[in-house]
């Protein structure tokens with residue numbers, strides 16, 4: 001399936017709902033769920049330490065460190081499955097990536113809050129390639145400044161094997177989130193391939 005543009009002002013979004021076949025997506029889901037060293041990291045929320053509502057991992061080239069609360073975090077190395085996916089995502093997007101953030105949403109209660117992927121290490125107009133495996137969840141966009149970008153929120157159903165590219169001004173003008181859902185949900189695994197500046 002080809003990448004198809006989603007029409008949204010001040011954004012540049014492309015979606016391929018069948019980037020991987022359902023069989024391939026299921027195989028990668030099983031392999032990554034079993035082999036990635038998943039962690040549940042603490043975050044500060046209103047001054048209190050709580051655990052993130054999902055499991056995470058970060059893999060990439062050894063030089064692709066990024067700074068976070070004054071710490072330079074080292075990525076874990078690419079695994080064979082992650083290398084394969086990186087090659088395919090690079091070919092489809094025409095972009096090179098040196099790291100990938102993995103998120104595992106164990107149930108409908110796991111989620112990600114509103115944010116933009118706008119860390120300085122990603123540069124002003126990052127290309128972020130988001131690959132989803134497992135349960136379908138709704139991915140939401142809302143304008144950062146509804147006066148500049150008067151547009152209602154957008155929901156995109158990210159099915160297993162779908163590839164979403166976020167490019168251009170998307171991170172500058174839009175926030176995105178993966179809300180909780182009350183419905184019983186199978187696990188969902190998302191990979192966001194990124195290029196961080198190597199210092």
Ligand SMILES: O=C(O)CCC(=O)C(=O)O
Pocket residue numbers: 101103112117130139158176178190192
């Ligand atoms: O799980 C998703 O689809 C989104 C993940 C995300 O926004 C991120 O890793 O920055």
Ligand SMILES: [Fe+2]
Pocket residue numbers: 115116117176
């Ligand atoms: Fe994000």
